[in-house]
Amino acid sequence: MKNNICRVCSQPSLSIVMSVPNVPRxxxxxxxxxxxxxxxxxxxxxLGCSRCGFVQIEPLLEDEYYDDYLMTTTHSRQMQQYQARQARDFVQRFGLVGKSVKEIGCGDGSYLDHLRDAGAVVSGLEPSMRFRELAVGRGYEVESGYVDAQRQLEGGPYDGFVTRQVLEHVPDIHGFLxxxxxxxxxxxVGLIEVPSLEKALIDRRFYDFxxxxxxxxxxxxxxxxxEMNGFDVVDLHHDMLGEYNVALxxxxxxxxFDRVATTVSTLGKELREIIAQYRSQGKKVAMWGAGGKGLSVMAAAGIQDLDLLVDGDPHKQGLFTPVSHLKVEAPSILANGDFAAVVITAMAYRNEIELTLRDEYKFLGDIFVLGHHLELSQPQKPI
Ligand SMILES: [Zn+2]
Known part of the structure; x- marks a missing residue:
């Protein structure tokens, strides 16, 4: 083993799980x-990865190996029927009629036929010149070479892609995807098909390696x-008698984060305005919550002129907040009837706090809660 870095999770977690002697190069x-x-x-x-479970071998082929590759399935009727069905299902399921679909590793173009027959507008990429000539002969636009993390493909960006029986050949999985x-x-959307490792294991096929x-x-x-490369997998199944693993x-x-970022200023402004409004009428405002959310909101809003900050956690009571430097008091003070409004920032405990305020403390003032805006809470039940 030359290196033991896993091609998927990039950790040095590979070990030899099986040796197969006398394999054709x-x-x-x-x-x-x-x-x-x-x-x-x-x-x-x-080689198997003890961290993520991926199975791989070291690349042994020459760099030009695929420039002259020819492996075709066009001759098999069973395969053609399978591919026609698969292409039709893919195009129909994702509404790709009239949409652009690129096949990466399109071979002789026979699968492009199926995609086109299903209604997609197709083109291909194929490193093998012999294959490419066959596909071009079928009337398709096919570019040469390989996909890497930088390459801009002709006619892109596409509405969909297909890559069948290709990813198992690719040493740089992440660059390719x-x-x-x-x-x-x-x-x-995309369709990715590879040989099934499960099938090789179940049927004990050393010859699949x-x-x-x-x-x-x-x-x-x-x-x-x-998923590591920014795709959501919406379907994942074995197909073709269990021989293939297929992902859609x-x-x-x-x-x-745009709208979240805007809220930093809008919510802070609302909070300052509401506190100022009550106080200009000689009324007192309290906040409930000296946890992460409360501290962040107060700090972002620049609030220092608050009448009271409370928190239900006795460990916080008597201490002062960072940035805003407010003393944390026990919530029971709110039972004294002095406060016209309470802003709840401990959102996970919102219902419990409202019940405590209304039922236990007989609080009759306004209760605000945090949303994208400061919201006046409707009483949970008649007071
Ligand atoms: Zn791994």
């Missing part, structure tokens, strides 16, 4: 009689790799 090409002396069998070490996502529209396949995905590790994905929305 290259399963794609058969030899002419004269070339037989070039043949070298290898001892294949299958990130690169695909870079070329997608927001809300785009060979140098072409550097990655061996279970449904679980496939999901993990996809959408581009995950990145969380938007």
């Amino acid at each position: 290259n399963i794609q090409r058969l030899f002419s009689f004269d070339d037989l002396h070039l043949d070298r069998a290898i001892n294949l070490e299958v 990130t690169g695909i996502r870079l070329n997608l529209k927001p809300g785009a 060979f140098p072409d396949h550097v990655n061996y995905f279970s449904l679980r590790s496939l999901r993990l790799a996809l 994905v959408t581009v995950a929305d990145s969380p938007s």
Whole structure:
């Protein structure tokens, strides 16, 4: 083992889980009689990650291996029926009729036929020149080379992508998936198909492990790799008699903080204004909550002219808040009838606090709670 870094979780957590002796170095090409002396069998070490469970082997192939690759399934009727159904389901499920779909590793273009027949507007990418010529011969636009984390693909961004029987060959899983996502529209969808690790294990297939396949995905590790690269997995299943693992994905929305960031100033302003309003009428205002939320709100709002800050936690009572420097008192003070309003910032305890105020302390003033705005709470029950 040259290095023990897991290709999915990037931790040095690999160990040899199986050795397969006498494996063909290259399963794609058969030899002419004269070339037989070039043949070298290898001892294949299958590596498993103790952290995330991913299974991989070290890349043994030459860099140009796929430039001249030819593996076709066009001749099999069973495969053609399976692919036609899969492409049709994919296009229909995600409303891809008339939408752009890129196939990464489109081979001879036979799957592009299925996608096009289902109504998608298709194009491909294919590193193998022999394959590319076949696909172009079918009338498709096919660009050459490989996907990496930077590459801008022709005709993108796309509404959808398909990559079948490709990811198991790719040494840089994250670069490949990130690169695909870079070329997608927001809300785009995808289909990823790989050989099933589960099937290899269940059927005890040592012969499923060979140098072409550097990655061996279970449904679980496939999901993990996809999610790590910004995809939401909306469907994940075994297909084709259990031979393949198939994931359907959408581009995950990145969380938007714009409105949260605006609230820092708007909520603080409202809080200051309401406190000022009561106080200008000679009325007193209290806040309930000296936990994380309360302290953050007070600090962000710059509140220092509050009449009272209370918290139910006896450990906090008698101490002073950071930034706003207010003393924390016991809530029972609110039973004295001096206060016109209470702002509740301890939102998780909101109902309990309101009940305490209304029932136990017979509090008759206004109760505000935090939302995107400061909200006047409706009484939970008649007072
Ligand atoms: Zn791992």
